[in-house]
Amino acid sequence: MRCHPTVRPIFARMLATAPDRLVNPLARWRTDFPIFERRVYLNSCSLGALSRQARGRVAGYLDQWDDRGAANWYDVWWAALEELRVRYGRVLNAQPGEIALHASVSGILGVIGSGLDTRRRRRIVTTGLDFPTLPYQWLPRDVEVVILESPDGVSVPLEAFERAVNADTALVATSHVYFTSGAIQDVRAVGELAHRAGALCLIDGYQAAGQIPVDVHALDVDFYVTGGLKWLLGGSGITMLYARTATTAAVIPRATGWFAHREQFSFDPGHFAPHDDARRFETGTPALLAVHAQLGGLDVVEAAGIPAIRAVTSALTEDLIAAAQSRGLRPKVAATPAERSGIVMLPRTDPHADVARLAAAGFVVDSRPGHVRVSPYFYNVADDHRALLEELLDA
Ligand SMILES: Cc1ncc(COP(=O)(O)O)c(C=O)c1O
Numbered sequence: 001m002r003c004h005p006t007v008r009p010i011f012a013r014m015l016a017t018a019p020d021r022l023v024n025p026l027a028r029w030r031t032d033f034p035i036f037e038r039r040v041y042l043n044s045c046s047l048g049a050l051s052r053q054a055r056g057r058v059a060g061y062l063d064q065w066d067d068r069g070a071a072n073w074y075d076v077w078w079a080a081l082e083e084l085r086v087r088y089g090r091v092l093n094a095q096p097g098e099i100a101l102h103a104s105v106s107g108i109l110g111v112i113g114s115g116l117d118t119r120r121r122r123r124i125v126t127t128g129l130d131f132p133t134l135p136y137q138w139l140p141r142d143v144e145v146v147i148l149e150s151p152d153g154v155s156v157p158l159e160a161f162e163r164a165v166n167a168d169t170a171l172v173a174t175s176h177v178y179f180t181s182g183a184i185q186d187v188r189a190v191g192e193l194a195h196r197a198g199a200l201c202l203i204d205g206y207q208a209a210g211q212i213p214v215d216v217h218a219l220d221v222d223f224y225v226t227g228g229l230k231w232l233l234g235g236s237g238i239t240m241l242y243a244r245t246a247t248t249a250a251v252i253p254r255a256t257g258w259f260a261h262r263e264q265f266s267f268d269p270g271h272f273a274p275h276d277d278a279r280r281f282e283t284g285t286p287a288l289l290a291v292h293a294q295l296g297g298l299d300v301v302e303a304a305g306i307p308a309i310r311a312v313t314s315a316l317t318e319d320l321i322a323a324a325q326s327r328g329l330r331p332k333v334a335a336t337p338a339e340r341s342g343i344v345m346l347p348r349t350d351p352h353a354d355v356a357r358l359a360a361a362g363f364v365v366d367s368r369p370g371h372v373r374v375s376p377y378f379y380n381v382a383d384d385h386r387a388l389l390e391e392l393l394d395a
Contacts, residue, residue, distance in 0.1 A: 022319055022382040026304050026312050030379045040363045040384045045179065045207060045343045045375035048233040054296030061292040077288060084291055087298050088240045091232065091306070092205075092224060093215040097277035098248075100241040101286050105206055105225050108241045109137040109173075111281050112202065112223060114255035118143045121170035121199065127156045129178040134204055143170070154334050155183040162193055169199040176208035176224075180368065182317075182343030183334035184212065191221040200247060206230060206239075211313050211342050211377065213306050222247040231342075231377070233301055234294030237287040243278040257283035309378045313342040316376040320344050320385040327393055332371065345371040346392075354392060363388050 033049040035041050041049050061080075064072045085096040092099075102108045118124075124138040127148040138145045148160045155178065165172055172194040176187050187203050194201040202223040208214055210231025216224045224242040228234020243251075252274060258264050259282035262275045274280035301309070317340055324331050324346055332345040348354050351367035358365055358372075365388065366373045372392065376385055 022315055024312050024316070024378070024381050026308060026378040027381055029300060029304055030381070032300060033379050035364075036379070038362070040388060042374050042376055042380065042384055042388060043364045043366050044211075044377040045182075045230055045373065046366050047235070048210075048228075048230050048297065048377070049379065050235070051233055051297060051300050053299040054233060054235065054293045057292040057296035057299075058289060061288060080288070080291055080295065081286060084238075084295060084298075087295070087302070089242075090302070091209055091214065091298070092226075092242050093217060094242045097279075098216075098242050098245060100243065100278040100281040101291070102227075102239045102241060102282065103237050103287055103290070105131075105204065105227060105239050106133045106137070107283070108225050108239060108281065109133065109202075111253045111255045111283065112241075112251070113137045113141065115251040115253035115281075116170055116200070118170045121168055123164075123166065123169040125161065125164045125169055125172045125174075125199075127160075127174050129153070129156060129180045129183075130173070130175050131179050131204060131206070134173050134175075138173075144168075153332060154178075154181040155185060155339070158186065158189055158193070161190055165193055165197045165199060167197060169194070169197055171200045171202055173202040174204065176203050176205040176214070177212070177341050177343070179207050179343070181332060181334065181345060182207075182341045184208070184339050184341055187221060188219045191219060195220075207341070207343065210301055210306065210309070212310050216242045216244075228290065228294040228297060231301075232294065233297030235290060235297070237290030238294045241278060241281050243281060245277070248278055248280065249276070253281055255283070256280075259284055259286075304378055312378040313376060314340070316380055316382060316385070317342050317344060319382045320374060320376055320389075323382075323386055323389055327389055329389075329393075342376050344374045344376075346374060348372050358388065358391060361391050363391060 030036050032052045035049050064076060085099045089096045089099045123144045125146045126135050129150050135145055135147055146164050148156050148164055150156045177184050191201040200222040203221045205224050205226040209226040222244050227239025229236050260274050260280045262273050318337055321331050321333060329346050334340045347370060351372045354372050355365055355367045
């Protein structure tokens with residue numbers, strides 16, 4: 001294996017000192033991610049690594065653009081959008097007509113917010129552990145935003161939702177996997193209590209889809225948002241909304257565009273008739289570079305298989321936690337392996353300095369307040385995080 005000069009000695013040390021290392025049945029995919037020739041990448045919860053497959057699909061798109069320009073719209077590019085709705089649907093066990101494409105989660109939230117009737121129900125319930133773009137959608141609006149606190153910084157008890165969600169609640173908006181702790185939330189239970197109170201439930205699954213199996217019908221939520229950036233290996237600029245069919249029929253977004261129009265190509269400025277299906281939540285032309293990167297990323301995710309990805313990521317996560325604990329660290333993670341995912345927070349006094357020092361040694365991780373955040377995925381091997389811990393604690 002070709003290595004970053006600073007990484008090479010680390011690999012040599014790992015091979016010499018880790019006879020008990022985990023066998024990763026998906027490790028063969030690692031060679032499809034060239035970054036591992038130069039660095040130890042452990043930051044998939046920020047950005048999934050670039051695969052040869054994603055690069056290949058993007059290169060193909062650029063060739064098409066160069067060859068036929070706009071003529072591609074009428075066949076291959078329109079087909080690429082259809083392909084992505086089908087394949088995104090498969091990731092969530094949804095139908096293509098339940099999927100809308102967008103450039104960002106924030107954009108999706110804005111569209112949904114524009115369609116919610118908050119005149120009679122004014123309360124939006126979210127939590128302090130959710131990604132801030134979730135509450136930001138509601139804070140500037142004329143609604144009451146309730147931000148539930150987490151007692152331990154890891155998760156929010158269901159009882160807190162139960163106490164906050166009432167007959168005045170329009171929406172419960174929270175995460176499937178908390179970006180702050182990696183904890184997997186029981187979103188089916190959250191959805192149930194929202195529906196009991198007559199409220200809708202929106203789940204931010206940006207940190208979930210790809211790394212854990214998701215079945216939106218079984219979860220029984222109204223909206224589920226996720227995208228390419230992290231675990232679906234599609235890079236930035238491509239996200240999706242799942243919208244439950246019955247909910248779609250009841251929500252007409254005011255923030256909209258021609259992709260939401262059921263007769264998009266009638267070019268009739270005087271009439272607007274939204275699609276019956278989830279495309280009514282779309283707005284304008286999707287970023288085709290990102291669409292193609294995502295299709296390539298999905299080639300890998302689908303071939304590796306999300307259940308297998310979950311099994312491997314879970315094994316790596318548990319090994320990382322155990323290795324960190326055996327070196328005296330106290331990772332901030334959920335109580336049981338079933339509630340944990342590939343985001344491990346290591347408490348540190350100067351995480352910024354740690355991350356910079358690790359980067360100089362060839363390790364890519366990130367920091368959040370008070371923590372170094374380490375994020376293993378199926379293309380990692382246990383030697384990656386063991387070498388990282390050695391480097392982190394060597395100083
Ligand atoms: C859970 C979660 N939601 C939302 C976002 C941001 O979404 P966007 O930048 O697409 O609005 C992030 C991070 O990028 C995230 O981790």
